[in-house]
Amino acid sequence: MRKALEDGTPWDLELPLVTARGRDIWVRAQGEVEFDGEVPVRIAGAFQDISERRRLTQALEDKERFVRQVTDALPVRIAYMDRALRFQFVNQAHCDRFGRPREQVQGHTLNELTGRANDAQLLARVQDVLDGTDQHFEYDEVDGAGTRRFEVRLIPDVDGNGQVQGFYSIGIDITQRSATERALRERTAIIENTTDFVVQTDARGQLTYLNPAARVLLGIAADGSIDGLNFRTFNTDETNRNFSEVILPIVHRDGVWAGESTCYDAQRNVVPMSQIVIAHRDDQGQVTRYSAVMRDISVQQRARAQMARQAATLRSVTEAIPASVAVVGRDLRYRFVNPAFERWVDSTRDQIVGSTIAEVVGAQEYERNRSWVERVLAGEPVRFERSYEIRGDASHIAVDYIPLWVEDGSVDGYVAVLQDISHHKLEEVRLLQLAQRDALTGLLNRAGFEQQIEQAVAAGNGSGLALLYVDLDHFKPVNDRYGHPAGDEVLQLFAQRLSALVRSSDVVARLGGDEFAILLVGVREASLARRLADKVIAAAQAPFTVAGHVM
Template sequence: MLTKDGREIPIDDSAAPIRTDAGDIQGFVLVFRDVSERRQREKEQQRLLAILEETTDFVSIADAQGRTLYLNRAARNMLGLDEAEAQLDYSIPQGHPPEMARKMMEEVLPTAARTGIWSGETVLLHRDGRRIPVHQVVIAHKGNGGQVEYYSTIARDLTELKQSQAKERLAAKILESISEGIIVTDTNDIIVSTNPAFTAITGYSEEEAVGKRPSQLLSPDIDPARIENMWAVLRQTGQWRGELVSRRKNGEVYYEELSISAVKDESGVVTHYVGVQKDITERKKLEKQIQFMAYHDALTGLPNRIFFTDRLKQAIAAAKRNGQRLAVLFLDLDRFKFINDTLGHSIGDTLLKQAADRLAQCVRESDTVSRLGGDEFIILLYPIDGPAGAAQAAEKILAAFADPFELEGKAYTLSPSIGISLFPDDGDQVDRLIRHADTAMYQAKEKRNAYQFFRAGMNALTAERPTLENDLRRG
């Protein structure tokens, strides 16, 4: 029907004849009823059913006597039923082993009817006899008179979660609440619905989110090209999965794993998109921590030998291209072994950390200080102004170690012995530069608290020592 102001509204109409006493039709009575609200409710129901069909959780609806009215796709799969069988005369007891069926009818449903909800672990029965452990929530829906009209159930398969302790911890979190946030948008990418987990993750209530685009709320700085690519994949395949850096309502940045699926109506036309988001910030932090540990010394936090050799390799390549020079300083702490053996490893570890801090303060941001192990450190100076620049850096280190180390009210003196090799003078390969700096360090150690440049002929003096390059390869 078209209203006076031009609006179209859906209606139901009916007509009845008006007859005279003689039975002749004199006219008609037309009755029109606005069904806009009913149509809206039907659309909401269709949208909800579409979402329920896409969820991986078991969802069912049963009447007050336990007869099944609806099973979603996940529920039909868990029970081993096809869609046609699910629409036949099926009841709650049939979906459980005998002992659990009795519990459902004698305990679970009565408890839900009395308190409104029941939650706990149950067992479903597949048609092939397999028992499926699930966490199940049963909600009783009552009419105005207080009588139960129907029960709705949601259940999650716990089979895999029970296979390991880690999965049990994950199961416990899932049992407390569904942690994934859900965002439903229309085909124009406008949010029409969210769930409580979305609010918990982002800080935005559903009222604040509805009517806006997800990118407006969560990813205002995202590259528009990536948004366009995401929509291109969605339109082509109906699905998109990826990781995003998003922002909560309070401004905090977090990482999320987002999976988006298209929801289609009966005719195959896309009506909505459902996004499932998972906060993976802690996982990202752990990945960064693991990566850091792989390339850094656990005690001092300095780069380790793997990091150093890679950095030196890059510096050599850059120095060759640019016609520059670099220096490798191999450093050993005099008397450290005596202090460590007599005062204990705790004191020794603390001194190593303080020594690492002093070394880091002696170099530029472009340089690299690394701990190889024990009391041995190695430093890359790049770029460097030849021997003079390397000598200046070594003297700065000696001066930094001139002051005693304070620990638990006592002063400890440590001095470094430093060996120096230069590129390209002493070699143009990683192993050769490190070996020559190591060799020069042992010459400096004869004087203690000194530095020594590598010179040809030094190798003969240290020929009996195991080469560091073998240790580096093993490390």
């Protein structure tokens, strides 16, 4: 204000205010000082309540951040493609797939990103989803790292008129489920600040003043005359009816009206407006003129539509994915859960949302995970695994906790993503067993035998171990005379004889070829090992009957 009084500089500010009723609001203040020569004679200005715009902006940013954090944390590929098969949204998993940042993936086709023609089978699936049919299938993806198999779901995006605008794509790497890791963000909407338009009319609605922004909007030159122009000329028919039936009666009664309307710009395009209308009265209380302060809210309307679209996208994604997803606040109460999480805890969303972790999963389970919860609420993303027994079967769950950051840099809660990795664990055990077993005899191989020795030593049994090394003599002539199948059967029979000689705590292994080894555990006297060695020699010397031949 001092600056304006000193040199006439106008002001345009956004300020927090407290109303007479104690309500906190945000306003945009604009104005200027009018001078007579160098003497200020009048201050003219206007205030616009922008609380709703700021609330919408914050809500959009919160929803945006929420969607990005959820989808980027999921160990799946999530995308939205339009009818031209261009990516309009991708999560971090897709960025990792192409080795490009998000802005270099969105807007491009798969063909453009890979440089390869699209798979004919995949294109047929895409055409079916664009015809409005959900697709659920598996396919092999070949890249520089090899071949990976994906489970894919394509979901059509149908508008209010029943037209398919594009489709959602969800791909789960079923080759390496537990190894998949994503750290992703969703599209952000940039809300542009718009200028305000100030209009004054006489009591009949004839224009008496337009500020520069309003002149630009209406296509009137800065020095152009506005004599004879009525503000109704620039309003839509709907706004003029609203003025007559609603706005003017309220303005005459209360002195001010605030709401939304529409007007035409210079090209006769309809522009949605947030508007304040003020009635100015003379000393006798008669209305002599009106002032209107308007703001283009096209951005806010687009933001509302985008917020609704993001909400629909979030619902579609979380409804379709097999992972369990939950959002927990700092008060340790659930804010959101998806259907998979409902099934996992065997409760409905209405029962879960608003309840504490301990109330939903039980105090014992909460205490089991408490240290991880404390770490994520301190701002640290955490990952761990849990094992459960469900209806007598072991279940293994991979858990990700992702901090939910808010604008001021604090953690407002966290996103929990739970993925069933039971199949992977079983496969891991199976592969480990295969790697440590001799395929011919079923005995441990060299790797498995060495691991058993290491485990016995680590368990403190090193001083009570005995090792027998067995090499079959004259085995090669058996192969040469009777053939390898007969030799294999001899090895199998000998392995059975060795296994029958030892205790359940001892270990028998085939080291390779005709070489075997025995590990005796808990041996107090060397004589025990010698006696067993004698039995092994006797077992080797006993006849072998193979294919009708006695050897």
